[in-house]
Amino acid sequence: MLTAYTADQIRAAEQALMARLPDGTLMERAAAGLAACCAAMLGRVYGARVVLLVGSGDNGGDALYAGVRLARRGAQVEAVLAGSKVHEAGLAALRQAGGRVRGIEAVDRADLVVDGLVGIGVTGALREPYAKAVARANQGPGLVVAVDVPSGVDASTGRVPGAAIQAHVTVTMGACKTGLLIDPGAGYTGRLELVDIGLGAYLPDPDVAALTDGDVADLLPEPGAESDKYRRGVVGVAAGSEEYTGAAVLAVGGALHAGAGMVRYVGTAAPVAQVRSHWPEAVITELREPSLDGVGRVQAWVLGPGLGTGDFAHELARRVLASDVPVLVDADALTLVSRDPTLLRRSAPVLITPHAGELARLMRVPRERVEASRLEHARRAAADLGVTVLLKGSTTLVAEQDRPVRVNRTGTPALATGGTGDVLAGVAGALLAQGLSCYDAGSCGAYLHGLAGRLAADGAPLVTADVAAAIPAAIRSLS
């Protein structure tokens, strides 16, 4: 599990650790780790041109002391001092090691730019001259390594209120910061490298966490020898409509490939015909009325993809949500719920799976506000609605009250095509039916869906049906 922390949590841990160590020890450790990463990026240190962007705080200090180490190995190190003050001891050490102070034009001929403008101490949008320095470094020819956090990214939230460094690599000190995992900040981070400075024992419960292959393998249920279809979980799928038949096919496909013991599909004539021809193994009830009479037992429901938003869909949603099993609420069902919030008054668990626009509608805020502060809105929706929230996007978040928000890091831009959300709903619904909590089903579902998207795309555009088909390969790839 990759865990991440807010700036306040990091600062508290650093203070506790620093109290037990001689002055300067942590910065020395940070600089040593940073210099090693820079050397690895450069390949050959001797003769390389390294430009340090140095702000007025300790983030700049880290950059200066890393510069000292690189200068001692023969790099030509130049420091651009952007702040009103500078870490004086660090600058003196750099000068002594042969480093020079230069203007910002130095970045135009750098092999490597080390961004030490601001770290966890930033507040608000970058001021001048930092913002101009950032723009020039981003356009320059050199590789860019961010110290601790790309300057301009809020370490605690991932918000990017103005200019920000676009890093190839971010070398983060002690522990990962939340803002490096959450968009838009995650998009500025590049490859993430963690330098151990001994903070581990002083860290509290994480703010956010990202699952790894091993975590997901441990969380997924393993069908034992005695498993029958009921024990492996029966998932009900209420999706598709006369207008939208494909969503039903994709949601059922996602559920079947994610290990559901059985899928019971309910829908009207047109989607029923499609589901029947694609998935002969699905057990189908054709609906003339919005009723679940005679549908049989399920352990969880997937509700909403392509369902429509008329009276029929509303009544069917009401009946599904009146059941006493977990329900995953997606797509059109989210529209129904935002129009009629009483639908969510139930005691069994609910997992909602909105994208930013759908969450904005549910929370009655502008979409841009959700996009800019995804973490805050996912958390708030979970608390206000009393449900588990899976907020889709380039980094999908799963929020539940009093738990670290789970961030999914397996996503791929290839998945930004129509219908992939229907597959995800089926996958996560199948995991719910197999007994996973909303929190685990949502985060494992997003993880597998991302892996399957990568396998299905394999460097080329993908066909959505291939994502469902790649779920078993994604599960096999975990071990």
Ligand SMILES: NC(=O)C1=CN([C@@H]2O[C@H](COP(=O)(O)OP(=O)(O)OC[C@H]3O[C@@H](n4cnc5c(N)ncnc54)[C@H](OP(=O)(O)O)[C@@H]3O)[C@@H](O)[C@H]2O)[C@@H](O)CC1
């Ligand atoms: N503590 C430790 O043990 C360890 C800490 N470590 C390192 O220290 C870093 C934290 O250092 P920090 O606390 O000095 O803050 P930091 O990120 O350098 O920024 C503060 C400066 O930024 C400025 N500034 C703020 N907002 C701004 C804006 N919008 N636009 C422009 N400027 C702005 C503000 O300037 P001022 O307003 O004072 O002019 C202030 O002086 C941390 O990320 C890690 O790299 C490691 O060595 C490990 C051990």
Ligand SMILES: [K+]
């Ligand atoms: K930085």
